[in-house]
Amino acid sequence: MEFQSVNKLIERSFRENWEREALSNYQGATLCYKDIAKRIRMLHISFEKSGVKRGDKVALCSRNQANWGVCFLATLTYGAVPVPILHEFKPDNIHYLVNHSEARILFVDENIWENLSETEMPGLEIIVQINTFSFIYTRNLELKKIKDSLGEIFEQMYPEGFGPDDISYHEDKAEELALINYTSGTSGFSKGVMLPYRSLWANLHSARTQAEPQMNCESEIVAMLPCAHMYGMMFEFLHSMIIGAHVHFLTRIPSPKLILKAFSEIHPDIIIAVPLIIEKVYKLQIKPIIDRNKMFMRIPILDQYVGKKIRNGMIEAFGGRFEEVILGGAPFNPEVEEFLHKIHFPYTAGYGMTECGPLVTYCKWWKARKGACGTPIDGCELRIDSSNPHKIPGEIQIKGDNVFTGYYKNPDATRKAFTEDGWFRTGDMGIIDEDGFLFLRGRLKCMILGPSGQNIYPEELEAIINNVTYVVSSLVIEDKGGLTALVYPDHHQGELDGMNREQLEERIAGGLPEINKLLPNYAQIRRIEFMPEDFERTPKRSIKRYLYQRN
Numbered sequence: 001m002e003f004q005s006v007n008k009l010i011e012r013s014f015r016e017n018w019e020r021e022a023l024s025n026y027q028g029a030t031l032c033y034k035d036i037a038k039r040i041r042m043l044h045i046s047f048e049k050s051g052v053k054r055g056d057k058v059a060l061c062s063r064n065q066a067n068w069g070v071c072f073l074a075t076l077t078y079g080a081v082p083v084p085i086l087h088e089f090k091p092d093n094i095h096y097l098v099n100h101s102e103a104r105i106l107f108v109d110e111n112i113w114e115n116l117s118e119t120e121m122p123g124l125e126i127i128v129q130i131n132t133f134s135f136i137y138t139r140n141l142e143l144k145k146i147k148d149s150l151g152e153i154f155e156q157m158y159p160e161g162f163g164p165d166d167i168s169y170h171e172d173k174a175e176e177l178a179l180i181n182y183t184s185g186t187s188g189f190s191k192g193v194m195l196p197y198r199s200l201w202a203n204l205h206s207a208r209t210q211a212e213p214q215m216n217c218e219s220e221i222v223a224m225l226p227c228a229h230m231y232g233m234m235f236e237f238l239h240s241m242i243i244g245a246h247v248h249f250l251t252r253i254p255s256p257k258l259i260l261k262a263f264s265e266i267h268p269d270i271i272i273a274v275p276l277i278i279e280k281v282y283k284l285q286i287k288p289i290i291d292r293n294k295m296f297m298r299i300p301i302l303d304q305y306v307g308k309k310i311r312n313g314m315i316e317a318f319g320g321r322f323e324e325v326i327l328g329g330a331p332f333n334p335e336v337e338e339f340l341h342k343i344h345f346p347y348t349a350g351y352g353m354t355e356c357g358p359l360v361t362y363c364k365w366w367k368a369r370k371g372a373c374g375t376p377i378d379g380c381e382l383r384i385d386s387s388n389p390h391k392i393p394g395e396i397q398i399k400g401d402n403v404f405t406g407y408y409k410n411p412d413a414t415r416k417a418f419t420e421d422g423w424f425r426t427g428d429m430g431i432i433d434e435d436g437f438l439f440l441r442g443r444l445k446c447m448i449l450g451p452s453g454q455n456i457y458p459e460e461l462e463a464i465i466n467n468v469t470y471v472v473s474s475l476v477i478e479d480k481g482g483l484t485a486l487v488y489p490d491h492h493q494g495e496l497d498g499m500n501r502e503q504l505e506e507r508i509a510g511g512l513p514e515i516n517k518l519l520p521n522y523a524q525i526r527r528i529e530f531m532p533e534d535f536e537r538t539p540k541r542s543i544k545r546y547l548y549q550r551n
Contacts, residue, residue: 017244054079079170084228192408199357217244
């Protein structure tokens with residue numbers, strides 16, 4: 001797998017797809033590839049005039065929108081280092097990450113800027129409002145004059161117009177730092193993951209040859225994951241730009257209703273999602289149908305008929321044109337997976353981490369195995385730190401072109417992240433079967449030691465609890481030597497069904513004996529405790545577990 005310059009692939013795509021639509025804000029403006037190329041060139045001129053050098057850091061903090069894509073591509077193709085910051089981070093955290101990354105420029109969404117302050121980020125030289133490209137702050141007033149005359153400068157440089165032959169982007173090398181992406185995991189402190197261009201290339205190569213080879217310049221994509229997160233950035237955005245596809249950004253919170261509406265209008269060719277989105281659709285729209293047809297679903301022929309009808313309805317609801325739904329970012333609920341597998345719905349679950357840019361394992365939906373996350377992508381090796389990797393869970397460890405070089409300004413964390421022989425320690429537990437399929441068993445840090453030394457993976461228990469009627473989400477924690485389930489109930493649905501808060505909680509708590517029947521003796525839930533509001537989550541919608549631990 002020979003490395004190719006990522007920026008030169010972007011350059012070639014822009015030339016070949018000059019007149020095609022590239023980035024749209026859903027129900028808003030659309031930019032063609034030529035429009036983006038012109039904006040990129042204007043930003044490159046601004047960088048040059050501002051003294052920005054190759055390798056300088058440029059932070060971006062915004063919700064998904066077309067101008068985020070413009071600014072990211074402009075930074076990358078200039079040879080500077082983009083630092084995407086999740087817009088859902090708290091203001092103090094954003095201030096810290098901008099300072100920690102040593103960013104010289106910040107592109108920021110106007111709504112986010114309302115809660116930020118330039119005095120808290122003294123290293124910044126320029127702050128740009130990403131929605132309009134207007135200056136919010138500049139340390140040097142001369143730079144503002146340059147910004148105001150940028151249109152005139154551009155016209156003087158290209159008196160006959162700006163065309164495909166006028167673009168020339170920085171030619172990157174495999175080990176060169178491409179970007180810094182701060183983790184938003186469940187274990188607390190954010191770390192700056194340094195991803196080299198070879199990591200981006202390895203992921204793009206996998207997308208083009210393994211995951212999405214059928215996609216091309218006529219493909220349509222609905223981008224609903226945060227672009228500041230590697231999963232959404234790589235497979236909804238960057239890969240699409242490489243092949244000349246058209247990306248539609250959902251610029252608002254992606255509720256199931258909004259997502260399905262967008263699918264019905266855009267008819268995407270591939271769907272990239274986290275399991276929670278599919279699980280919500282299942283719980284709200286499919287499970288009630290199953291419950292109403294339980295009698296018929298005991299009869300094989302009628303069961304197949306109902307399953308086929310639901311499958312066809314789901315495919316139509318998801319736009320009707322997609323090849324498969326690719327799920328990643330979090331474990332998949334076993335009940336939902338069992339049903340989708342049974343009706344032959346075209347989905348597949350992969351596995352990845354920010355530190356791997358992000359993809360580690362994947363396979364096409366018709367090859368996928370229930371409960372598995374696929375097999376390692378090209379150029380990636382995987383091993384299980386266990387005496388019997390096929391049966392006894394151990395830590396998943398990775399080596400390959402996709403693996404990061406370390407954590408920015410954190411040599412101690414970098415050292416701890418790798419084994420003595422150079423394998424990346426993921427902190428995830430799993431087993432691998434004889435054919436190389438990976439089966440996750442939970443986070444190493446989350447694992448609870450049972451009373452007789454048994455390994456208890458709380459995610460497996462939570463999957464069972466989450467299937468209980470009126471449970472929105474749950475978290476199993478160790479509590480005074482036993483297991484407590486923290487549960488956030490569906491108060492709205494309870495009210496619709498005539499129950500007040502106390503009655504709803506009594507009903508869920510009354511189901512504890514039935515829950516425990518499905519669990520091994522060493523993993524029995526001792527009690528249920530109800531949460532007044534939903535758990536605090538990462539942008540991937542994973543619960544921030546560290547906030548709720550008691551031991």
